[in-house]
Amino acid sequence: MFTQDWMMRQIETLTLAIAKIVFRKDTAEYRPSAAGEDGILSNADRLHMTLNAALKEGRISEGEDLLFDALEDGDRNCLEVALDFYCRLNELSDQELAAGNFSRQEIQDGLNDVMEQFGIVLP
DSSP: OHHHHHHHHHHHHHHHHHHHHHHOOSOOOOOOOOOOTTOOOOHHHHHHHHHHHHHHTTOHHHHHHHHHHHHTTOOHHHHHHHHHHHHHHHHSOHHHHHHTTOOHHHHHHHHHHHHHHTTOOOO
16 A cells, blocks of 8 residues: 555656656646537547546547547657556556556557657656
């Protein structure tokens, strides 16, 4: 139990540090932009909606796969969505993660992979 609590704090600290350094924000929460006059959502907004739906349905691994497919474009807005995704994952209970065939270690690993992909190095 202590190990899981420690890992949860590490993930939370990491997501907040990246949000602060990269986006100058105090939270890792993604806030969708307003749709343009034509009603078209940005790629990041669509990704955010898709990931939230996947999380609600317990399709965590599928959501992470979709995230990494979107990150290949190098869109910084998708980095912000990734932080939000891993922050939300970290808020799930161990039972909810296990039901989605996921673990805290996989959250940490995924977050590290995102950092590497965007060239983010923290001391």
